[in-house]
Amino acid sequence: MSKLLLKTFLPQANLLFINASRLVSLNWVDTIIIVLYFAFVLGIGYYLLRFTKTGVDFFLAGRSMTKWIAGLSFVAANLGSLELMGWAAASYQYGILATHWYWIGAIPAMLFLGIVMMPFYYICKTHSVPGYLKLRYGENASMLSAVSFGFMTVLMSGINMYAMALVMKVVLGWDIHFSIWVSSLTVMVYVVLGGLLSAIFNEVLQFMLIWFGALIIPIVGLVEVGGWDGMIQRIQHNFPAGDYTHLWHTLGSFQNNPMGIHWTGIVLGLGFVISFSYWTTDFLVVQRVLAAKDLRSAKMAPIIGASFKMFVPLIVILPGLLGLAVMPGLVGQSEAVATGAHSYNEVLPLMLARYAGPGLLGLGVTALIAGFMSGMAGNVSAFATVWTYDIYKPIHVALTKSEGPDAHYVKIGRLCTIIGVLISIGTAYLVQQFASIMDYVQALFSFFVAPMLGTVLLGMLWKRTTAKGGFWGLLAGIGSSIGMWLWVKIYPGALKIIALSGHAKDMAENMYRALWCWIICVVVTVIVSLLTTPKPESQLVGLVRGCTPLPSEGELPLLKRPIFWAAIVFIVFIALNIIFW
């Protein structure tokens, strides 16, 4: 979801660069901790080289991951440094509203992936989401999604890399080229050596470091303010005019909350279309679950991921709220540039500097670096898989009339990893020169994500969907998304038609645009499917609900059934929303 965040966070980070002066200084203990981290991740990559011989080893981690490892990696691939910095800043700006991106914007979709969609992804033995589309709809829809995903993934990775380098420049005073090259080459080495296995291993390690590094702030912060109630009182005292501590209370109208959003946008746009698109069809995260060792582990992994995701606001949102309580003077970026005051974009490192002593500061900075590297490793390993299997392989087979040996694809996968990292580095430098590119790349990404959900869902749940219906529906969804985006760019008045209000902000526009293009994708897919001939049911076995015999879980004890744990997580999710209503 950091893709959504970049649009608001990074342009401001660009401004930060103008008056950059380091926020914190590391001592030798902190430096040792950071150096040890780099040595460890490279060592793990080197150790895993010997276990990465076949295509399944390299691209799917041997399909041998336990539910815990697949589940933690599933969440870690999304928990980037921008996620930490940006959402802490967003919670200082918008208050607890930012939590929606972690709860309704993630939990229902993750549970749906585990319980409803995972059996089909797993049983059909696909290695990727475009691979599933190939089996279900044929080459056209698969190629369209593979090419768009491949390009967008490395471009986004480059933008994230540049953002991380800017953060390191601002927080630590590190040279921007040093940050870009050291972190990206480290990721490249360990992914080239150990493939997805190495990426997943390191993501789990990084996940633990992120928690141990970032948890310092909420613990000491809550001690300082006298617990949760003390924090609320201080926030209300500091900001008597605003409501920063209610999740749903202010969403009755666009004007009543600082996000300029209505609850329908949060529920339908974020909670359904954007969240389900990202968490169930973005191959970056789905790939982690495909590496699970069996179907039950594959179903449990997103449920375990969801249970951890629910508590990420502790290390992301709570520091922002604590900032409102103990550092009320942080200002918006333009004002910070003009006055030299601190911006709320710096709230996380400022809180870290406030509470972290020797070594703890190094651990906190390691958490930020680990967050960036886990996200980048996720991007490049997904990129290598999609380009090798979904783009290169069909072309290779068409030209040579033979499949070629498995080892050949492992070599291509390693080469694609190197190319992916180099394109990311190139993108990072391009964004440094032309900041507006970032807006266009993010817009491009948003064009493809929501329609993919319509195409995949109908393909999985409705056996009448045809290959032509899938392809034309996906194309119509993408086309309509581009059309709406251009309409608002050329004629800003169109915003009140698309987002239902002239008061809507960027985030609200994204949500409604996603909703409309998803609806268009579904409608076109259904109409074209009804007008064309479907595949016989015998060809849909393993791909579509109703045509696929699913293994029964009836004989399993209750505590081993994924549906039981999904229900528990969902109840906790509902309870949290009511508690913070």
Added chain:
Amino acid sequence: MHKQFISIWFFIGTLLTIYGGIILTANIFEAVTPSSGNHIVLKELNFGIWWGALLIIVGLLYFISFRPWKKR
């Protein structure tokens, strides 16, 4: 997979134990000889010492439970 690899939890345990040791040592040293440049809030709680100890305990739990030489 042709061979069984060392559990990721063993690596995590090792790193957390090392980190815990470094942080604990550095913060005990800081508590004994406070540096003038250190202006952290609630310094008197010696949070770094507690956090270093916690990292060692968690790290050792993982290190011992998932050690590769453990008899199965």
